[in-house]
Amino acid sequence: xxxxxxxxxxxxxxxxxxxxxxxIKLVLSLLFMVxxxxxxSYVGFAVITLYLLVVIALARVPxxxxxxxxxxxxxxxxxxxxxxxxFTKGAGEPLLSWWKIEIYTEGLIFASKxxxxxxxxxxxxxxxxxxTTPVDLTHAVESxxxxxxxxxxxxxxxxxIMSLTLSFIPSLMEETDRIIRAQxxxxxxxxxxxxxxxxxxxxxxxxPLLVGGFRRADELANAMNSRCYEGATKRTRMRKMRLGxxxxxxxxIVVVLFAAIFTxxxxxxxxxxxxxxxx
Amino acid sequence: MEIINIDNASYYYKAYNDDGTVxxxxxxxxxxxxxxxxxxxxxxxxxxCGKSTLAKLLNGLLVPASGKVTVCGMDTSDxxxxxxIRKNVGMVFQNPxxxxxxxxxEEDVAFGPENLGVPQPQIVQRVNDALAQVGMSEYxxxxxxxxxxxxxxxxxxxxxxxxxPKVLVLDESTAMLDPMGRREVLQVAxxxxxxxxxxxxxxxFMEEVLDCDSVAVMDGGTVVxxxxxxxxxxxxxxxxxxxxxxxxxxxxAHLLKNAGWNVTPDCVDARTxxxxxxxxxxxxx
Numbered sequence: 001x002x003x004x005x006x007x008x009x010x011x012x013x014x015x016x017x018x019x020x021x022x023x024i025k026l027v028l029s030l031l032f033m034v035x036x037x038x039x040x041s042y043v044g045f046a047v048i049t050l051y052l053l054v055v056i057a058l059a060r061v062p063x064x065x066x067x068x069x070x071x072x073x074x075x076x077x078x079x080x081x082x083x084x085x086x087f088t089k090g091a092g093e094p095l096l097s098w099w100k101i102e103i104y105t106e107g108l109i110f111a112s113k114x115x116x117x118x119x120x121x122x123x124x125x126x127x128x129x130x131x132t133t134p135v136d137l138t139h140a141v142e143s144x145x146x147x148x149x150x151x152x153x154x155x156x157x158x159x160x161i162m163s164l165t166l167s168f169i170p171s172l173m174e175e176t177d178r179i180i181r182a183q184x185x186x187x188x189x190x191x192x193x194x195x196x197x198x199x200x201x202x203x204x205x206x207x208p209l210l211v212g213g214f215r216r217a218d219e220l221a222n223a224m225n226s227r228c229y230e231g232a233t234k235r236t237r238m239r240k241m242r243l244g245x246x247x248x249x250x251x252x253i254v255v256v257l258f259a260a261i262f263t264x265x266x267x268x269x270x271x272x273x274x275x276x277x278x279x
Numbered sequence: 280m281e282i283i284n285i286d287n288a289s290y291y292y293k294a295y296n297d298d299g300t301v302x303x304x305x306x307x308x309x310x311x312x313x314x315x316x317x318x319x320x321x322x323x324x325x326x327x328c329g330k331s332t333l334a335k336l337l338n339g340l341l342v343p344a345s346g347k348v349t350v351c352g353m354d355t356s357d358x359x360x361x362x363x364i365r366k367n368v369g370m371v372f373q374n375p376x377x378x379x380x381x382x383x384x385e386e387d388v389a390f391g392p393e394n395l396g397v398p399q400p401q402i403v404q405r406v407n408d409a410l411a412q413v414g415m416s417e418y419x420x421x422x423x424x425x426x427x428x429x430x431x432x433x434x435x436x437x438x439x440x441x442x443x444p445k446v447l448v449l450d451e452s453t454a455m456l457d458p459m460g461r462r463e464v465l466q467v468a469x470x471x472x473x474x475x476x477x478x479x480x481x482x483x484f485m486e487e488v489l490d491c492d493s494v495a496v497m498d499g500g501t502v503v504x505x506x507x508x509x510x511x512x513x514x515x516x517x518x519x520x521x522x523x524x525x526x527x528x529x530x531x532a533h534l535l536k537n538a539g540w541n542v543t544p545d546c547v548d549a550r551t552x553x554x555x556x557x558x559x560x561x562x563x564x
Contacts, residue, residue: 010382010383010422012420012421012422133381133382133383133386134381134382135381135382135383135386163380163381163382164380166382167379167380167381167382170424171376171424215377216376216377219372219374219377219378220377220378220380222335222340222372223370223372223377223378223380223435224380224390225340225365226338226340226365226368226369226370226372226439227365227380227390227391227394227438227439227442228362228365228366228391228394228395228442229390229394230362230394234396235393235394235396236392236393236396236397236398236399236402237393237399237402238385238386238389238392238393238399238402238403238406239386239389240399
C-alpha cells in the first residue's frame, strides 16, 4: 500500500553526486528550489530539464526511482493543475466556455508551467534524499544551523530527531501494512461505506500503530542509553565532512546557471511565482 | 575474577490495582548472583520471570530499589559511574529494528564511539574491527532494514562491540529470529567469549543453554537455581515447576540411559546420539 513513497529513501551508489558534501548538496538543492520559481519561459524549462537529466545521470540513480517520488504526489499535482486551468482568467476570448466554466489559453499555459515547476521541485528534492543518507543530511542540517546555537536553539537534538524520523519511516510503513492485513483478516472493511464510516475504519489501525510507536520509542531510548548517548556534549563524528573538488565544480556550475536564470527572469517573475504557489 | 556482582537486588514496577490505587509489581526480588570474568552465563526462565528486568539492572538502565549491583567494582546506583558502566557492559535487545539509530550499517555501529567522543580515525578503526568480528564487513555501506534478522542482530552486536565492553548482554536477542539467525548470533557470541568476552545470554530456548559455562534459572522475579547446564537439565522437578524443558535430545538420552542403554546421558547433538543408539543395536539383539 505504501511501497511507492520514496521520499527519504537512500539509493546507495558510488557516484559524483553521492560523493559530494551533504552541506553543498543541501544548499544547492535549496538554490534549485528557489530558482525554479523564477523560470517562466519554456526555453527556461528546457534548460532545467536538461540540468536535471545531467544531475540524474551523474548521480547514477535509476530514472524510475526518481519518478516514483512524483507518483506519490500525482493527485496533488493534478488538482493544482485543474484548479489553475479553471480559475485563471485570460485577457482575450475564452478558449472554451460552458455554463460558468471558462477556460483560457493563459490558464492552460499557466497550469502546465505550474505542473512542471512542482514536478521539478519534487524531483530535485528526491535527488537530494536519494543520493544523501539521512545521517549525512542531518549532519548537514546540524552543521548549517550551528549559528542558531547562539540563541540556545537545540541544534543537535533537532538534527537527531530528524534523522531518527527518517530512518523509522520504512519500519513504520511495514508495521502499518502488517496491521492493515491483520485487521482485514479479522474482517475489517476499509473499502465500502461513506467517508465517515471509512474514516472510522482506520481507528483500529491508528491505535495499534500509536501504541507500537510508543513501545518502539521506549526500546530505542533504552538502546541509545545503553550505547552511552548523552546528548551533544563531547560527541564526535565518524563521517568527516570535507569539501572536495567535486563540490567546487558543482557549486560553480550551479551558481552560474541560476545566476543566469535570476538575471534573465528578474525579481518580478519570482514574486509572481510565489504568489502563484499560494493559489 | 568476578566482574558483575548482584547483591540481594530488588526492583518493582508501578502497577495499578483494580480499585485504581497504585501498587507495585515485582520485577526482580532479592536476586543474588555473581558473574565471573570471561564466563558464558545463561539466564533462563519463562515469560515475565524478570530476566529482562535483571538485564536492565546490569548496565544501570534500571537501578535497584534495594540491594546493590556492582559492575567492575562500580555501584550502578551512583550516577557518576553510569557512563563508565555502560562502556563496560554492551547490551543487545530483542527487536533488531528498534535498536538501529542510523539507516546505514557502519553509521549505526559508529553511534556508540561517537557518543563517547572517540577521535574520528579511531572510530573508523573500531567500526571496521567490530564489523569484522561479527562477520559483517561487506555490509558496511548497506541499509540495515534490508538485511535478515540474524544479520541485523549481528550489526547490533557490532554496535555494542564498538564501545569495547568487557561484558556483552544478549537480552532475548534470539527470540525474534529464525533458527538460522539464532545460530548465527550464538556462533558470534561463543566466538567472542573464546576471545575473552564475558557473555550473558538471556533466553527461553533451552538448546541455547547447552554450551554455556553456567546457567541461572529464574522464576517469579528470583533466581531459583544455578549450576552447569547438565545439573540444570538433570533437575526435572525444577524445570517442570518453572515451566521449562530440557532439550529433546537430552531428554531422550536420559530416558534411554534409564532404560539400560549405553549412551552418554548429556548427549545434546542429535547426530551423535543417533550414532550411539546405532552402536547399542547389537547389544539389544
